[in-house]
Amino acid sequence: xxxxxxxxxxxxxxxxxxxxxxxxxxxxxxxxxxxxxxxxxxxxxxxxxxxxxxxxxxxxxxxxxxxxxxxxxxxxxxxxxxxxxxxxxxxxxxxxxxxxxxxxxxxxxxxxxxxxxxxxxxxxxxxxxxxxxxxxxxxxxxxxxxxxxxxxxxxxxxxxxxxxxxxxxxxxxxxxxxxxxxxxxxxxxxxxxxxxxxxxxxxxxxxxxxxxxxxxxxxxxxxxxxxx
Amino acid sequence: xxxxxxxxxxxxxxxxxxxxxxxxxxxxxxxxxxxxxxxxxxxxxxxxxxxxxxxxxxxxxxxxxxxxxxxxxxxxxxxxxxxxxxxxxxxxxxxxxxxxxxxxxxxxxxxxxxxxxxxxxxxxxxxxxxxxxxxxxxxxxxxxxxxxxxxxxxxxxxxxxxxxxxxxxxxxxxxxxxxxxxxxxxxxxxxxxxxxxxxxxxxxxxxxxxxxxxxxxxxxxxxxxxxxxxxxxxxxxxxxxxxxxxxxxxxxxxxxxxxxxxxxxxxxxxxxxxxxxxxxxxxxxxxxxxxxxxxxxxxxxxxxxxxxxxxxxxxxxxxxxxxxxxxxxxxxxxxxxxxxxxxxxxxxxxxxxxxxxxxxxxxxxxxxxxxxxxxxxxxxxxxxxxxxxxxxxxxxxxxxxxxxxxxxxxxxxxxxxxxxxxxxxxxxxxxxxxxxxxxxxxxxxxxxxxxxxxxxxxxxxxxxxxxxxxxxxxxxxxxxxxxxxxxxxxxxxxxxxxxxxxxxxxxxxxxxxxxxxxxxxxxxxxxxxxxxxxxxxxxxxxxxxxxxxxxxxxx
Ligand code: SF4
Numbered sequence: 001x002x003x004x005x006x007x008x009x010x011x012x013x014x015x016x017x018x019x020x021x022x023x024x025x026x027x028x029x030x031x032x033x034x035x036x037x038x039x040x041x042x043x044x045x046x047x048x049x050x051x052x053x054x055x056x057x058x059x060x061x062x063x064x065x066x067x068x069x070x071x072x073x074x075x076x077x078x079x080x081x082x083x084x085x086x087x088x089x090x091x092x093x094x095x096x097x098x099x100x101x102x103x104x105x106x107x108x109x110x111x112x113x114x115x116x117x118x119x120x121x122x123x124x125x126x127x128x129x130x131x132x133x134x135x136x137x138x139x140x141x142x143x144x145x146x147x148x149x150x151x152x153x154x155x156x157x158x159x160x161x162x163x164x165x166x167x168x169x170x171x172x173x174x175x176x177x178x179x180x181x182x183x184x185x186x187x188x189x190x191x192x193x194x195x196x197x198x199x200x201x202x203x204x205x206x207x208x209x210x211x212x213x214x215x216x217x218x219x220x221x222x223x224x225x226x227x228x
Numbered sequence: 229x230x231x232x233x234x235x236x237x238x239x240x241x242x243x244x245x246x247x248x249x250x251x252x253x254x255x256x257x258x259x260x261x262x263x264x265x266x267x268x269x270x271x272x273x274x275x276x277x278x279x280x281x282x283x284x285x286x287x288x289x290x291x292x293x294x295x296x297x298x299x300x301x302x303x304x305x306x307x308x309x310x311x312x313x314x315x316x317x318x319x320x321x322x323x324x325x326x327x328x329x330x331x332x333x334x335x336x337x338x339x340x341x342x343x344x345x346x347x348x349x350x351x352x353x354x355x356x357x358x359x360x361x362x363x364x365x366x367x368x369x370x371x372x373x374x375x376x377x378x379x380x381x382x383x384x385x386x387x388x389x390x391x392x393x394x395x396x397x398x399x400x401x402x403x404x405x406x407x408x409x410x411x412x413x414x415x416x417x418x419x420x421x422x423x424x425x426x427x428x429x430x431x432x433x434x435x436x437x438x439x440x441x442x443x444x445x446x447x448x449x450x451x452x453x454x455x456x457x458x459x460x461x462x463x464x465x466x467x468x469x470x471x472x473x474x475x476x477x478x479x480x481x482x483x484x485x486x487x488x489x490x491x492x493x494x495x496x497x498x499x500x501x502x503x504x505x506x507x508x509x510x511x512x513x514x515x516x517x518x519x520x521x522x523x524x525x526x527x528x529x530x531x532x533x534x535x536x537x538x539x540x541x542x543x544x545x546x547x548x549x550x551x552x553x554x555x556x557x558x559x560x561x562x563x564x565x566x567x568x569x570x571x572x573x574x575x576x577x578x579x580x581x582x583x584x585x586x587x588x589x590x591x592x593x594x595x596x597x598x599x600x601x602x603x604x605x606x607x608x609x610x611x612x613x614x615x616x617x618x619x620x621x622x623x624x625x626x627x628x629x630x631x632x633x634x635x636x637x638x639x640x641x642x643x644x645x646x647x648x649x650x651x652x653x654x655x656x657x658x659x660x661x662x663x664x665x666x667x668x669x670x671x672x673x674x675x676x677x678x679x680x681x682x683x684x685x686x687x688x689x690x691x692x693x694x695x696x697x698x699x700x701x702x703x704x705x706x707x708x709x710x711x712x713x714x715x716x717x718x719x720x721x722x723x724x725x726x727x728x729x730x731x732x733x734x735x736x737x738x739x740x741x742x743x744x745x746x747x748x749x750x751x752x753x754x755x756x757x758x759x760x761x762x763x764x765x766x767x768x769x770x771x772x773x774x775x776x777x778x779x780x781x782x783x
Contacts, residue, residue, distance in 0.1 A: 102681060150681050153659040155646075165620055166611045182557040192647030193776035194728070197769050199735035201652040208738065216738040217745040226746075226762045 018059075021048055025056040029066050029077050036069050036076035105139065105147050106156070110180070113157050118167045118179045121145040148178055157181075198225050267726070269733035270781075271295060274356040276737055281359055282321055285310065289318035290327060293351035298466060300346050319349055323438070325388035326355045326533055330439045331469035347439060350466055354782070358536050360736075361774060365539040368546075369431065377422045381431065384534045389435050391529035392483070395423065420483075427481040433535040434480055436473035484530075541578050544783045547775065548633055551640045556615050562601045563612040566594035567631060579783065581634040588613075588627045637783050644776055645728050649699070656682045657690045664700065664719040673715050691717055699724055729780040732773060739770045 018026070024046045029037060037045075043053045057077060060066045066077045112127045113119055125144045152159045157178045164173035171177045194200030198221035199208070208214045216222060271294045279287035292307045293299060299307070305315050322328035328349050335346050358365075362385045369378055376399075383398045384390055390398070399419050426432045442465065474480075545568045553561030564583075568575075570591060571584035592609050595601030604612075613629045614620060616636075621627040642665060650658040659680040664671060671679075677687040694700045695717070703716045743766045750759035 098681075146679075146681075149679060150659065153662045153680060154655070155662070163614050163620065165614055181555065192644045192651075193769075193772045194644065194732060194735060195647040195651040197735060197739070197773065199738045200648055200731070200773075203652075205731060205734060208734070210737075210741055216741040219738075219742070222738075222742050226765065228758070228761055 021046075021052050022056045022059055024048065025053060026060055026065060026079075029060075030079050032078070034078070036078040038074055038076050042077070102147060102150070105144075106151055106154075109144070109147055109151060110156055113178050114180050118160075118162070118171060118177050120171060120175060120177045121148050124148060124178070152178070155181075198222050267730040267733055269730050269737060270353065270357070273733045273737045273740070274351075274353055276740060277356055277359050278322075278327070280740075282318075282325070285314055286318040286321050289315055290322060290351055290356065293328065293349055294353060294356075298348050298350040300348055304349065322351075325359075326435075326536075327352055327359075329436065329469060329473055331473065332439050332441045333465070334443075345441070348469075350469065355536065357777075360740075360770075361539075361778075364543070364771065364774070365534065365536075368539055368542050370429075373426070373429075373431075374422075376418065377426055380419075380422060380426060381534060384432060384532060389531040389533045391531055392423065393529065395419070395532070424483045427483045427532075430481055430535055430538040432481075432532050434475045434482070435531040435533050436470075436475060438473075440469060440472035442468055442472060537578055540778070540782050541575070543775075543778060544578065544633075544637075547640065547779060547783060548636045551636055551643075552616060555639065556612075558600070559604060559608055560612045560615050562595055562598065562604065563591060563609055564616065564631060566591050566598065566601060567629075569597075570594040581632070583631045583633060585628040585630040588629060591629065637779065640779055641725060644779065645724065648728070649694075653690060653693060656680070656686060657694065660687065660690055661694065661699070661719070664717060665721065668719060668721060670703065670716040670718045673717070676717065688715075691715075698727055725780060729777065732777045732780065736770060736773050736777065739766055739773065742766060743770075 025042055025048070028042050028045045039050070039053055039057060042048075042057070043050050046053065048056075057066070057068075061068055061077075066079055069076045069078060108128075109124055112124050116123055116127075121144055122141065125139075125141045128139060128144060148157070148159075151157045157180055159176060159178055160168075162168040162171035162173055162175045162177050164171070167179075168177065192200070198219065199205055199216075202208070202221060204214050208216070208219070210216065271291075274294055275287050275291040278290040288308050288310065289304060292304055296303075296307060301312070301315060301319070304319070305312055308315060310318075319328060319330075323330060328351055330347055330349050332345050332347050334343050337343050365385065366378065366381060369381060379399070380395055383395060387394075396416060396419060399415065423432070545565075549561045549565050549568070552564050567583050567586060570586055570593075574584045588606065588610060591613070592604075592606050595604055595609060610620075613631070616631045618629045618631060646658060646662060646665070649661045653661075660676055660682060663676060663680055673684065673688055673691065676682070676691070677684040680687065682690070691700065691702070695702045699719070701718045701720050703718075705714045705716060706712070743763060746759060746762050746766065750756050
């Protein structure tokens with residue numbers, strides 16, 4: 001059943017399915033609009049016992065009337081028709097084409113880090129805020145931080161602790177900051193001695209012996225590699 | 229398991245490990261002395277090199293020592309099933325070429341017999357592997373050492389060990405035109421000077437003692453050792469043998485005037501410790517007996533050899549400079565070069581973790597001596613030192629700096645392994661691997677997926693693949709009542725790095741074998757045109773790969 005079908009479902013039909021408690025919980029969630037609410041807050045507002053709130057939430061989720069969003073270690077709930085706001089999702093929610101979107105953000109972050117030479121996650125975030133609409137989706141501070149983390153893992157930028165000296169003057173000593181590689185770094189691609197020869201990345205290296213079925217003299221990878 | 233290599237005629241056999249082998253393996257993990265490598269393919273490569281340079285019989289003896297560890301002559305004969313003569317000759321060749329070290333120990337005699345002295349032989353794996361690096365070593369000789377110096381090094385590399393008189397013989401043979409009495413004197417003086425310079429720069433050294441005698445450990449100490457790890461016994465014995473054989477530091481580079489014989493050439497050559505004709509390349513399988521005992525002792529001539537340590541040290545410097553130049557910038561490379569140049573005299577340990585502490589002014593002055601460093605200001609040098617990880621001293625006067633070399637080497641090693649992961653498993657695996665490699669602790673699958681932005685199911689697939697290929701360690705934590713299971717992943721750098729090094733030795737051996745195969749194929753005239761091209765690619769790749777092997781093993 002699609003979400004649009006659920007949304008179109010007349011309220012009187014739901015009335016037969018939902019008990020008073022369910023309705024109260026759904027009401028509280030609906031009044032929050034685009035902000036999500038935790039179980040504890042639902043319990044405080046409806047004054048229902050926690051176990052009843054849990055049951056209602058489960059039922060409403062199963063009926064696709066509400067959505068569950070994990071924020072940190074706590075689950076929050078939001079009406080299905082309301083897309084979650086970024087303050088709720090923190091770093092967890094991205095548009096459906098997440099990969100494409102993140103790649104775009106990474107490109108922008110890289111440009112910002114290059115421009116600023118040395119900057120903190122906040123520094124990058126501030127540029128996003130100042131230069132509005134760098135992306136269609138508004139990003140949170142945490143999301144920017146996470147994306148910078150991934151860029152470090154991809155070796156696009158490096159994470160360093162500020163020395164407070166020279167280029168790091170603007171960042172307090174010991175604070176984590178980001179910078180681009182100054183040297184001629186190839187971001188991990190064909191720079192390795194092993195990765196540039198067939199045996200270095202060969203899936204059959206364990207079976208390869210001088211006189212075995214798989215051997216350097218009979219090796220097709222070598223033959224292909226040595227074709228000029 | 230027996231492997232017959234048709235292309236090279238090598239027969240490599242790897243019997244099930246015995247206690248001694250296990251001891252060696254444990255030992256090699258805990259100490260870094262120049263003994264048999266713990267890497268199975270490191271041994272195979274060494275055996276291949278021995279076979280290529282000295283023939284199959286010598287390589288069989290070498291293989292026996294590499295695989296089984298330190299042995300006596302009788303044991304080598306028993307294991308190799310070769311005649312005593314052949315084994316003795318092979319051992320002489322291996323000793324002459326610095327691939328084996330002998331030492332004597334006292335062993336208890338049989339029933340009622342007095343204790344006897346037994347000579348033991350240990351293979352020097354590192355030195356065997358160095359044989360494929362000779363062209364690289366030669367290219368590392370600084371430009372202020374001229375062609376004649378290069379010739380001396382070449383001679384020593386080719387013959388393993390030579391006395392000064394033998395070096396002179398070689399020189400005379402090559403400069404026959406100068407053998408007039410005056411010209412002879414000049415050339416001799418020149419040669420002496422060059423020899424001295426090479427020794428002062430530590431490129432050549434006196435050979436270690438042929439067969440140092442090792443005292444038996446004290447009874448009490450023996451009991452303590454027996455209780456401790458078995459590995460310690462080997463460590464003590466072989467490390468002690470190397471230490472006992474090494475010449476005293478004050479003697480190691482000392483070229484004494486009296487070792488320079490002015491006697492007639494012919495007489496000298498008769499005294500020569502080897503029957504090999506100096507100046508001619510040793511032919512494979514030329515295993516004529518040299519002498520009954522070690523001849524060099526009889527003639528009392530000091531033998532010299534190339535000091536591999538110095539070349540390895542300089543290659544380490546080169547590798548560090550090249551790494552910081554690409555990773556940081558060229559100024560950092562210049563500054564690090566200047567540090568190495570300024571501390572050359574004080575740096576003797578190959579694997580020093582930090583550079584010798586130097587004053588900022590000293591580093592600056594040294595940088596100014598180089599063409600590229602002249603454009604640097606003292607402020608820029610200081611900034612480069614900070615980029616290299618040095619902390620700024622709180623007090624500005626007499627500021628000294630020491631660069632963390634271990635960190636640079638670690639980074640270079642990590643970069644090599646990561647590039648393999650990237651090429652073999654893709655960009656997402658690269659992110660996951662870097663996460664686990666940078667923080668060596670257990671990570672939950674969910675956490676890995678969230679931090680690296682890799683979908684959980686893809687992350688799991690990658691993690692299992694890396695685990696299957698022994699790159700990761702996995703632990704399952706189950707909760708029976710809730711029927712849940714959490715997977716935890718961790719990278720054990722030490723074992724992965726060892727695995728990578730073994731793969732590198734394997735790849736180097738494969739490159740060597742492929743070169744031989746290509747040469748065989750080129751007998752067909754149609755294929756000869758391609759041979760040079762292929763050979764160049766294979767040789768260049770082997771040299772680059774060897775840099776990486778040194779990065780993991782020697783630096
Ligand atoms: S020789 Fe060929 S099959 Fe063997 S490890 Fe190398 S690439 Fe793989």
